[in-house]
Amino acid sequence: MATAEETGGAEAQPWAEVTPDAARRLLMAAVEAFAERGYHATTTRDIAGRAGMSPAALYIHYKTKEELLHRISRIGHEKALEILRTAARREGTATERLADAVSSFVRWHAGGRTVARVVQYELDSLGPDARAEIIALRRKVDAEVRGIIEDGVATGEFAVPDVRGTTLAVLSLCIDVARWFSLDGPRTPDEVGALYADLVLRMVGAGK
Amino acid sequence: MATAEETGGAEAQPWAEVTPDAARRLLMAAVEAFAERGYHATTTRDIAGRAGMSPAALYIHYKTKEELLHRISRIGHEKALEILRTAARREGTATERLADAVSSFVRWHAGGRTVARVVQYELDSLGPDARAEIIALRRKVDAEVRGIIEDGVATGEFAVPDVRGTTLAVLSLCIDVARWFSLDGPRTPDEVGALYADLVLRMVGAGK
DNA sequence: GGCCAGGCTAAGCGCTCGCTCACCTTCGGC
DNA sequence: GCCGAAGGTGAGCGAGCGCTTAGCCTGGCC
Numbered sequence: 001m002a003t004a005e006e007t008g009g010a011e012a013q014p015w016a017e018v019t020p021d022a023a024r025r026l027l028m029a030a031v032e033a034f035a036e037r038g039y040h041a042t043t044t045r046d047i048a049g050r051a052g053m054s055p056a057a058l059y060i061h062y063k064t065k066e067e068l069l070h071r072i073s074r075i076g077h078e079k080a081l082e083i084l085r086t087a088a089r090r091e092g093t094a095t096e097r098l099a100d101a102v103s104s105f106v107r108w109h110a111g112g113r114t115v116a117r118v119v120q121y122e123l124d125s126l127g128p129d130a131r132a133e134i135i136a137l138r139r140k141v142d143a144e145v146r147g148i149i150e151d152g153v154a155t156g157e158f159a160v161p162d163v164r165g166t167t168l169a170v171l172s173l174c175i176d177v178a179r180w181f182s183l184d185g186p187r188t189p190d191e192v193g194a195l196y197a198d199l200v201l202r203m204v205g206a207g208k
Numbered sequence: 209m210a211t212a213e214e215t216g217g218a219e220a221q222p223w224a225e226v227t228p229d230a231a232r233r234l235l236m237a238a239v240e241a242f243a244e245r246g247y248h249a250t251t252t253r254d255i256a257g258r259a260g261m262s263p264a265a266l267y268i269h270y271k272t273k274e275e276l277l278h279r280i281s282r283i284g285h286e287k288a289l290e291i292l293r294t295a296a297r298r299e300g301t302a303t304e305r306l307a308d309a310v311s312s313f314v315r316w317h318a319g320g321r322t323v324a325r326v327v328q329y330e331l332d333s334l335g336p337d338a339r340a341e342i343i344a345l346r347r348k349v350d351a352e353v354r355g356i357i358e359d360g361v362a363t364g365e366f367a368v369p370d371v372r373g374t375t376l377a378v379l380s381l382c383i384d385v386a387r388w389f390s391l392d393g394p395r396t397p398d399e400v401g402a403l404y405a406d407l408v409l410r411m412v413g414a415g416k
Numbered sequence: 417g418g419c420c421a422g423g424c425t426a427a428g429c430g431c432t433c434g435c436t437c438a439c440c441t442t443c444g445g446c
Numbered sequence: 447g448c449c450g451a452a453g454g455t456g457a458g459c460g461a462g463c464g465c466t467t468a469g470c471c472t473g474g475c476c
Contacts, residue, residue: 022423038332040248044464054425059465061423121329121387124246165395165403168388169381176384179329180376187373195373203407230453252434262455267435269453 014079014112018071023061025051030068035114039069039125069122070130076119077137083108084144094152095206101148102174102200103193109177110189116178145171149204159205170200222287222320226279231269233259238276243322247277247333277330278338284327285345291316292352302360303414309356310382310408311401317385318397324386353379357412367413378408 018024029050033042044065048055062068087101109116123134146167152158160166177192187195201207226232237258241250252273256263270276295309317324331342354375360366368374385400395403409415 020423038246038248040246041333043462045462055464056426056466057424065464125249161406162403165400166407169404169407172384172388173377173381176380176387179384180380192373195370196377198369199374199377199411202411202413205410228453251432253432263434264436264456265454273434 014115015075017075020061022051022053022057026053026058026061027068027071031072031114031118034069034072034122035117039118039122066125066127066130069118070126072115073119073123073126073130073134074137076115077134077141080105080108080119081137081141081144084141088144088148094148094155094157095201098148098152098204098206099197099201101145102170103197105174106177106193106196107189109174110181110192113178113181113183116175120175120178142167142171152204152206157206166204170203173200222323223283225283228269230259230261230265234261234266234269235276235279239280239322239326242277242280242330243325247326247330274333274335274338277326278334280323281327281331281334281338281342282345284323285342285349288313288316288324288327289345289349289352292349296352296356302356302363302365303409306356306360306412306414307405307409309353310378311405313382314385314401314404315397317382318389318400321386321389321391324383328383328386350375350379360412360414365414374412378411381408 015024015028018027026047030042030047033046033050036042037046044058045055047065047068048058051057058065058068062071083104084101087097087104090097090100092100109120123131126134146163149158149160149163149167149170153160153163173196177196181187181189181192223232223236226235234255238250238255241254241258244250245254250273252266253263255273255276256266259265266273266276270279291312292309295305295312298305298308300308317328331339334342354371357366357368357371357375357378361368361371381404385404389395389397389400
């Protein structure tokens, strides 16, 4: 939240806030496993094995398997929200801020594809309370993007008939990157970010 | 394939081709269950129960639980491909055909949200052979949309710097509808289809 | 050196999973 | 009226699941 991390943000060590070292290793192993096979198809034995520990060790640091998913999901959503807030609140025109928001949001989904997959697609595996908390975070994410688009409409930079629908479509486009993006594919995260920023500016009628 | 079904296509009885009546009921039950909870979290007892049968009955009509997913996935992809082909091969300008393709493809993802979810998000749960077959179908889907965009570029209707990337984005946008769309939400499938067709035309620089 | 708290493991509990098997019903053809 | 195939059931198998428990190390403090 208040960290001065400015290294570009890829996902070098994004789990520094998870404090006992073994707990962090378990959490990173869970991210990998959930992203590869999905939450329900992942066993606690698999997670512990990837972290180089016995199955029982998991339960010293986490109460249940679901708590792991919950923690991953919350940290991931907070990171996503931080990225969008940074872009939304910088100086510049609405056009510049929207392009920045989309390209950095897409870069995060492409580069941190494993985390993003878990965060975006395993929401339904959470219990009601945890899910409600995550949904609240998502509403904040939506509000950031909608804010930029509303600004652009107000200044006349954008021509958007349906602000809410367009916001939804922009976010949807970015999020789905986590589904199809592969590091083996022909594009780098930066390239996809630039392409998508251009496409989104066309969608809102900027630079017309 | 050669059926003369012209009823509008929503998804009134889309499983008519699944021949023993009990097999169709099981398949429809599986679609519901997979869409709600995901493939791995769904039990064969749950599927059989929804179809009003005992767990053992499933194995009279299907060899494994995975065969059910495979069948659903293939039929769903064939239907999606048929929708796009119909739009791509009708008469009209590239602009009209692209708008038609996007709006009908989106309508299918929104209206048949349960099927679309299974089809689009449970691909990784298939074995290698079945997955390869489905991926081949997806390439055909991609080719249809790319064809329309290439036509538009050739006639000068569209201004698209990166045809492959834009094709990917258009399909991605449509497919992700299955993730977020809800019949309880404020929009009907028709409305989302119209909104998205407009956004996509902006993305390709049509009507500029 | 004695002690104890924290981190970890081997073993395994109770349960549910996908799937099978022996048997039962229904029904058209003769 | 009898028969065999097709479609269904109840009971239960071996396996693997999430999670627990009893006990073993290790290291800091007096």
